[in-house]
Amino acid sequence: MNRTAHRELRAKFVTHLKANVMLAIGILAVSLLIGMSGYHWLAPMGWTNAFVNAAMLLGGMGPVDALSNDTVKIFPGAYVMYCGVVFIATAGLVLAPVGAHILHKFHLDKQ
Numbered sequence: 001m002n003r004t005a006h007r008e009l010r011a012k013f014v015t016h017l018k019a020n021v022m023l024a025i026g027i028l029a030v031s032l033l034i035g036m037s038g039y040h041w042l043a044p045m046g047w048t049n050a051f052v053n054a055a056m057l058l059g060g061m062g063p064v065d066a067l068s069n070d071t072v073k074i075f076p077g078a079y080v081m082y083c084g085v086v087f088i089a090t091a092g093l094v095l096a097p098v099g100a101h102i103l104h105k106f107h108l109d110k111q
Contacts, residue, residue: 024090
């Protein structure tokens with residue numbers, strides 16, 4: 001592979017990685033807003049406490065504040081399952097360009 005082709009491949013990789021990271025950040029931001037809104041209006045919590053609880057669930061740590069009734073407890077249960085899917089999806093988005101780059105690097109994509 002000549003130097004120009006290598007630079008083009010690397011530029012394509014970096015562009016693809018940046019696009020996927022930005023998409024993953026967008027998905028995480030929307031997911032955080034969904035969690036904050038649910039905690040704010042259903043729990044009801046202030047925006048700061050709603051942020052902390054939603055961020056902890058999205059990060060896989062678990063809720064911080066105790067919830068008052070059964071109706072409120074259903075939302076975090078559903079939200080945590082959604083967060084698991086979001087985690088897998090965003091990890092896949094970020095790792096996909098890396099995997100494709102490795103396949104190109106070792107010419108495994110041509111077999």
